[in-house]
Amino acid sequence: MSEPAAGASAGRVREEVAAWLAAEWDPGTMRAGRPRTQFVAKVVEAGWAAPRWPRRWFGRDLSDDEGHVVEEEFRRLGAPGSGQDRHNLYAATVLTFGSDALKEKFVGPMLRGEVPMCLLYSEPGAGSDLAAVRTRAVRDGDEWVVDGQKVWTSSARTAEYGMLVCRTDWSVPKHRGITFFLFPMRQPGVEVRPLHQITGESEFNEVFLTGARVPDEHRLGELGGGWRVLQTALAYERSVMGDRARAGRADSGMAEVGDELVRLAAETGRLGDPVIRQDLARVAALRKVNEWNALRAKAEVEQGSSSSVMSLGKLAMSRILHESARVRTALAGPRSMVEGPEEPIGDESTFLALNAYFTSIGGGTDQIQRNIIAERILGLPKEYEVDRDVPFSEVRNSG
């Protein structure tokens, strides 16, 4: 018997998922709240949440192309819950690296969105150099005792579990002594303190771990194999961000590119200023080319070639934000010295100038980003690592 052509099987999948959605999805009542939760549970049960995964673990053993067909049909109707085999970094990491018992316990609830999660990666001494984590886990029978400090953790206060990266072996080079845990947040050894950003907001937390405990059963991957687990988890995270970036559409009209900066220039009586006019056009161009780059990356990926344009997006965005804030500050002039509701123009200019660093530092600084672009896209020699083959206990650190 011959295999059906890929096109034919994709067609069958499309029919099947469309029929299922026609029977189960009602956009009128299921967009939010309890009906939505119930619908997503049905999606998980039917295997549409992660169709590329094995049937044993909530999947349907579909190919990647067939998986995309499923996502397309869900997207077409605006139905939630699909595509989690690409996007749900928690469920995917547990599925890839957890024991069967751990998978039994967590994969289903994670797919159904029932487990609030957070990421315990960065530390005060491990930012760009994430492999330099110093949070320590020491074995105690069937459990590990964890001491250390994590930072830049969003949702730490509400999370039930965290993805924890910590050091279990100090006698080997840094990448080899790291272990990854699914860590229970609601216990006495965990203290969450809000972190105050330069903008005055608090979106993140510091998490202090003092004699906190995690069962060995919650270990993901091998002892000392945490760096590999982390790479997988980060890849899922990047895929989510990439999808978001690709979803950006270039608008057809040019009139709106002048946007809020032009309105502000009009409001502040600076539209006749030739220097400001050059700046307005310059920022418009930066925004436009970034949209075009995203569309081009999307087209290149759809045509099956890898795209180098995509990885430039974050660097481009940080330039756009800093440059827009600079122009905004020029327009605000002395008002940029004052903040608060009485001076919204000045307030906004300072907020945006400061918040631009969220993008140029967070998720990999511009400088790390340039290293990555230079090494992975341009093929330039890798950065020399002085700590590469040194036991971590002998590596120099800031503290």
Place this chain on the structure above:
Amino acid sequence: MPAFAVPPEHADLRATVRRFLVECSPEAEVRRLMETGTGHDPAVWKRMAGELGLQGLIVPTQYGGAGAGRVELGIVLEEAGRALLCAPLFGTVALAATLLLESDDTEARARYLPGIAAGDTVATVAVSAADPARRPPGSGVAAAATAEGWRLTGEEPYVLDGAAADLLLVPARTPAGLSLFAVDGRLAQRHPLQTVDRTRRQARVTFADTPGELLGRDGTAGPVLARTLDLAAVALASEQAGAAAFALERTVAYAKERVQFGRPIGGFQAIKHMLADLLLESESAISAARWAAAAADEGAPDLPALASLVRAYCSDAFVRIAADSIQIHGGIGFTWDQAAHLYLRRARTSAQLLGDPAFHRERYLQRSGAVA
């Protein structure tokens, strides 16, 4: 066709043109032609028409061309830019052929386009190729109707491919307004300029009671010329983007092979970070030029604004890449024998052509409707 999709025929066109230019326009040949009087090789010009049909690419089939669009022209010009092709291609195709296609003078089309497509006619549009803000097209030349026909008088100081052109298409003022004239190149006084970019020639062209044939109706050239210059701006952006991309590629290659302090200089972050920034510029310029070319083919109503935005971006990007390329090359980049300066010369000159970046940014604002 979704934006930026590359059908196989476009990939083939690019590969064919690149192969041809690797053979016919290597650096040694570019340097040889830089030293010649005319600045191009007539034999290669004939092969470009005969074997590849480049001069006739956008010329309709009824006039012996391929009937292709602005996207295809963009591909060819990206490649021509990479190779610093020394030939009057921009004047002949991006300016003259484009103007003839935009005009409604079917008789002139039938008379001139077949010669252009066949590689027999070198042509250009005698607009001052620089400073349109202070010197709008047609402001330098006046035409008068006499008993013997039209006579042109005046001067255009920077005419692209002006000395090589057999055919000059000349915007000139008449009592009825801006009009277009076809002038036999030999009848104008042409003073070749000592261009900084020896790979692309310009001439000062002077008319003194020079006979010309009216193209289209008297006084109606304004819109035709404006549209032609927008399309030419997009075409030039393609050439700039292609040249910029290659200037960067050769710089990256050099950074990998040049060893100092016991390792390739491309391993140092000071160099890496410059190159990463330049890659963003280069890829952005390519996206911008290709988007604008596709918009031109689709008849996008916002093309005038788009053309200016894209021209400004590509001009700045090419200048920055070519300039930093010299810096990254270090001492060898300061020598005449390294090709880095050839790209900087092309970049700095191209940035002036058909309006500099500041001119185009201002014009973008006016044309986008965002700011009156």
